[in-house]
Amino acid sequence: MKTIANIAFRNLSRQKKRSVLLGAAIAFGVMIVTLINGFAGAFVSNVSDNFSYLLAGHVFVSGVEKTGAKLDKEIEVIRDDAVLTAALKDAGVPAKYVTRRSDFDGSLIFEGKKVFHSIAGTDLANERFLRDRLVLKEGSWDNMKDPRAIVLSDKIAGKLNVQVGDRILVSLKTAAGQNNAGEFVLAGISFDTGILGSLMGYANIAYVNELLGLASGEYMTMGIMLDDISRTERSATALYDRMKASLQLFDRGVKDEKGATTPFMAMMRKQNREQWNGVKYRVFTLNDILAQVQQIVDAINIAAFVILVVLFFIVMVGITNTFRMVMYERIREIGTMRAVGVQRGEIRSMFLYEALFLAIGGALAGIVLALVAMAVISFFNLGMDSPLFIILKNGHLSFRVPPFQAVGNVLVIAVLTLAAAFFPARNAARLDPAVALRTLK
């Protein structure tokens, strides 16, 4: 068999132009598909990464408390941090950071201008990573030492026409639903990075709690940043199962809620129809919020696969025809080999090996070409303020080819090529040696 494979390999170089052409066709298809896969692979991780930094977590826990005589008062709050911290530890979730945030939607007012905006109260001493993602255009993070400091995006600051150091009025509803007002000091203006940049302003949690009427040490959402984003769902399930033992929990994975575009929305809709007493917790993940992102990626990958298959049906026709030609070109040789003692199956193998070498060579070349193209494309910095920010990694288009997908593509090519070569190979094997030897070419 080694001999047969060796001859098959050498046969590839007999018609160099033809082999190179077929190999190039295979390489081109694989390159395109690998690029698309690579883009899709990075797309989901970049979007998730960017979101996870701005939302400060991969897995989240929030609490909803029902109080009042008729249980008609609803407050978003987590009052007992210890019980969550313990559950997190017991569940063995590999957390890199744990963040605690309170947030509200309220009006920012400056010299007659008014903007309705989301404000996240964070503990910037602990959420240092936020500084890496949120690049300041003006001001500095040191200004955040002011308890009433706030960082706004370029766009929002522009709408309000505020400068660093200006005082901004805020009007909001407390957690319990009463009107309240306060005053922020603009500490910094961040680059307006697409939709995310203007998603929210960042303030100190102590002051946000004060505005919301929450006690210090209380917060609304716990964000758990994991070491490895791919462990998100497993970690959420572990935490959920752990908490279920002693706490009230909203169901995870609610489905079939009409009109809900994400699992998170479905969860919220179901919650509105429920009644409970005390605090009930919600465990959710980035994926629950960003479900569409995964759908987009799935769609891209399906499209890539369809392209792969279509491209390869075209290439397969070429391969089938080529090998049919090859059979006639080498008919005497086949007859000679059969006479000398090569078995039928070995003739078939010889053809299939040749096809396989072509497929693997072409596919590997395609992957290498794709990697080179990726390196070149991702070399360009599109800037932090690019509207593409959400899909970029530090301003660069990035690619991530999951190895199993690359291997899968090579396997698909190998199988399709073998299928294309199968019938010519079988015909060659079935040749009557007497006929093959008599044929003049």
Next chain:
Amino acid sequence: MGIVELKDVRKVYPLGKVEVEAVKGVSFCIEKGDFISIAGPSGSGKTTILNMIGLIDHATAGEVHIDGKPTAGLKDRELTRMRHEVLGFIFQSFNLIPVLNVWENIEFPLLLGKTRITKAEKNDWIDWLIAEVGLVEWKRHKPNELSGGQRQRVAIARALVTKPQIVLADEPTANLDSATGEQIIELMKKINRELETTFIFSTHDAKIVNIADHIIRLRDGLVTENVRRGEDVAEACAPANTAGD
């Protein structure tokens, strides 16, 4: 005892709607170690007969015995194995494998099936054959770098490498000039004596025919002359010594 025996062998080729009877009932016996020529004009059935002896083609009727054993009804796999182990082939147009060099072409049959010899033995044997056919200087060359005569020498070495009992050569000199052709036949004859390999070659060249120990002349698919060392020989092989079996 005969190593090849044909008993009333016929071969009919379908040719469109009609049939061509290429061999019309041929019987002869070939002795082990002989140098045999199958002679006859074009279309007389030489290739057809050699193909049947070589187990490349099967007889329409009659029997082909190789080394005392009938070959009818053998499966393709078994026929291929016998071609590999018992037979060697030399072709009119050399039929070397173009991607292999001289040494590799000769080695090729040894790489098929089960090998029973060590690497050192194999290398010595191939080197001996290359020296025997006079191609020591050429062993790393590809077939397309050789002359016709040189190619046929490679083919002779290749046919012998598995130490077959019988080597079949269908018009081995037809693509060579007459001087080279004679050298090739002389080389075959020399090896025939040294290794006691049975050689059966076909030719329509009268000059070459006479080198053979045993001449079988054909015309229109029938044997017209069957002479061994100047004497007519019987169609059938002498029966095997019954006491021995």
